[in-house]
Amino acid sequence: MFKKVLVANRGEIALRVIRACKEMGIATVAIHSDVDRETLPVLAADERVCVGPAPASKSYLNIPQILSAAVLTEAEAIHPGYGFLAERAEFVEICAEHGVTFIGPSAHSIRMMGDKAVARKTMIENGVPVLPGTEDISDLQAARDFGEQHGYPLMIKAAAGGGGKGMRVAHDPSELERLFEQARSEAEAAFGDGRIYIEKFLARARHIEFQVFADRHGNVVHLGERDCSVQRRNQKLIEECPSIVLPEEKRAEGGHIAVEAARACNYEGAGTVEFLYDEKTQQFYFLEMNTRIQVEHPVTEEVWGVDLVKEQLRVAAGERLSWSQDSLKMAGHAIECRINAEKPDEGFTPSVGTISRLHLPGGPGVRIDSYLTSGSKVQPFYDSLLAKVITYGADRDEALARMRRVLDEMIVEGVSTTADFHRRLLDNAYFLRGEIHTTFVETEFRANTPVGVS
Amino acid sequence: MSLETEDVSLTLKAKVAPPAPPAPEKLAPEAQTDEVEEADVALIRSQDVGIFRSTVKLATGSEISKGQKLGAVESVSLQHDLVADRAGTLLEILAADGDPVEYGQPLLVLSAGG
Numbered sequence: 001m002f003k004k005v006l007v008a009n010r011g012e013i014a015l016r017v018i019r020a021c022k023e024m025g026i027a028t029v030a031i032h033s034d035v036d037r038e039t040l041p042v043l044a045a046d047e048r049v050c051v052g053p054a055p056a057s058k059s060y061l062n063i064p065q066i067l068s069a070a071v072l073t074e075a076e077a078i079h080p081g082y083g084f085l086a087e088r089a090e091f092v093e094i095c096a097e098h099g100v101t102f103i104g105p106s107a108h109s110i111r112m113m114g115d116k117a118v119a120r121k122t123m124i125e126n127g128v129p130v131l132p133g134t135e136d137i138s139d140l141q142a143a144r145d146f147g148e149q150h151g152y153p154l155m156i157k158a159a160a161g162g163g164g165k166g167m168r169v170a171h172d173p174s175e176l177e178r179l180f181e182q183a184r185s186e187a188e189a190a191f192g193d194g195r196i197y198i199e200k201f202l203a204r205a206r207h208i209e210f211q212v213f214a215d216r217h218g219n220v221v222h223l224g225e226r227d228c229s230v231q232r233r234n235q236k237l238i239e240e241c242p243s244i245v246l247p248e249e250k251r252a253e254g255g256h257i258a259v260e261a262a263r264a265c266n267y268e269g270a271g272t273v274e275f276l277y278d279e280k281t282q283q284f285y286f287l288e289m290n291t292r293i294q295v296e297h298p299v300t301e302e303v304w305g306v307d308l309v310k311e312q313l314r315v316a317a318g319e320r321l322s323w324s325q326d327s328l329k330m331a332g333h334a335i336e337c338r339i340n341a342e343k344p345d346e347g348f349t350p351s352v353g354t355i356s357r358l359h360l361p362g363g364p365g366v367r368i369d370s371y372l373t374s375g376s377k378v379q380p381f382y383d384s385l386l387a388k389v390i391t392y393g394a395d396r397d398e399a400l401a402r403m404r405r406v407l408d409e410m411i412v413e414g415v416s417t418t419a420d421f422h423r424r425l426l427d428n429a430y431f432l433r434g435e436i437h438t439t440f441v442e443t444e445f446r447a448n449t450p451v452g453v454s
Numbered sequence: 455m456s457l458e459t460e461d462v463s464l465t466l467k468a469k470v471a472p473p474a475p476p477a478p479e480k481l482a483p484e485a486q487t488d489e490v491e492e493a494d495v496a497l498i499r500s501q502d503v504g505i506f507r508s509t510v511k512l513a514t515g516s517e518i519s520k521g522q523k524l525g526a527v528e529s530v531s532l533q534h535d536l537v538a539d540r541a542g543t544l545l546e547i548l549a550a551d552g553d554p555v556e557y558g559q560p561l562l563v564l565s566a567g568g
Binding site for chain 1: 554
């Protein structure tokens with residue numbers, strides 16, 4: 001096992017990784033930008049190195065400085081968390097050149113799955129169902145042709161995509177024309193890669209993703225699904241494990257496809273295979289594979305009784321998976337609400353400031369992954385995620401009741417948060433009945449006028 | 455594969471407080487904390503994570519000319535020179551040759567009068 005690990009991230013996920021390391025007796029190095037010096041993960045780590053100024057491009061994405069920090073502190077491995085350098089194949093290669101282990105899959109796997117168009121092609125070749133779609137297209141005419149052939153609505157997607165960036169739904173040819181360039185320039189800005197492709201848009205579909213785990217000895221398992229259908233503009237808001245609409249045989253089928261997808265790209269470590277799921281036809285359609293630990297990994301951990309981050313460390317150190325498919329059992333239900341520093345009443349624009357008062361509730365079945373302390377500064381430079389509130393119960397009703405209780409009790413003052421928005425969602429009749437889909441928040445739920453409250 | 459790093463630039467700031475790390479005591483006795491706060495000084499900070507290399511024999515009280523090379527910071531792939539962008543007197547040396555340094559760490563204190 002590693003003696004020292006450098007954590008190349010910030011916020012809650014940096015703290016999550018440091019906590020796992022501490023529990024395993026591994027020393028930690030936190031890297032940080034000059035505005036994050038006083039944050040919890042930096043204070044919790046055994047060593048800390050400032051790698052650059054506030055903008056992520058000069059600090060958390062600054063590969064030479066981060067590598068230099070790893071070499072100077074003699075860290076044997078780098079955990080990238082999610083976002084930032086987590087899915088940069090060239091970073092994996094540079095780590096290897098400097099004798100540092102990247103905690104994650106190989107550069108090859110990341111390249112195969114990171115390019116959404118290549119991943120799609122690989123899945124088709126491996127018999128995994130995908131929605132009708134194009135390969136990379138550069139001109140609008142090709143998109144129009146696809147629309148004529150397959151009908152609207154269509155989804156415009158970034159080949160280098162992730163996190164909903166560069167994604168647009170076009171309902172007719174004129175909207176396609178308008179959104180095509182928009183999506184391309186957003187993809188160019190977000191990923192430095194303006195390639196896009198078109199997929200048929202499946203209305204009222206659920207977002208169901210499967211957690212997979214692989215070691216370098218050929219063992220691959222899945223840890224069931226997460227239902228992340230409650231989204232706003234393709235950004236996940238609430239995640240649940242298990243999905244209440246998936247029969248056992250469909251769980252086995254989705255898990256099997258996910259394991260095969262991981263095998264197809266020679267995967268190692270924690271990964272997630274995302275699908276759209278059509279409830280009516282009970283059909284999965286491959287969306288993409290994320291080659292990293294996901295934000296919403298805790299709901300899987302609670303239900304399956306595992307620690308995915310510790311397993312990442314073990315597998316990266318060359319150990320065999322701790323579990324076999326047969327040894328993995330799920331029990332109960334977990335829900336996660338992502339509490340962001342945003343103003344729901346002003347179009348979810350980011351809110352920045354200093355946390356003046358803070359209470360993160362506890363009690364049975366509650367887990368809150370957050371980097372906040374009283375006096376924390378919420379910076380404008382980074383992702384707006386403040387806290388992941390996870391509740392666990394014997395069943396969905398108990399997990400939901402706990403979530404309501406926790407959100408009622410939670411105090412975060414000094415910035416605007418999405419906590420009240422989440423609290424209203426938890427009373428929404430559609431949500432309670434599980435009648436949700438990926439555009440449910442935009443179409444059937446409004447921030448200020450909850451529809452269908454019973 | 456090569457690593458890219460921007461060219462290092464020397465940060466000289468006038469009328470700054472004594473550097474936070476290391477502790478202010480280290481500035482004494484030559485410069486009283488109060489005097490330093492009021493003095494027109496310039497901090498030369500590291501722009502990189504790396505090893506500080508004092509390439510010239512530096513002594514406090516030395517007169518430094520504009521453009522003079524004062525040292526370097528070696529990162530994994532490159533060495534970035536620290537160059538004075540103005541003339542002044544070297545008041546303090548805050549890092550020793552071979553010390554690991556981080557981004558923003560003050561390395562040298564110059565009088566900024568020149």
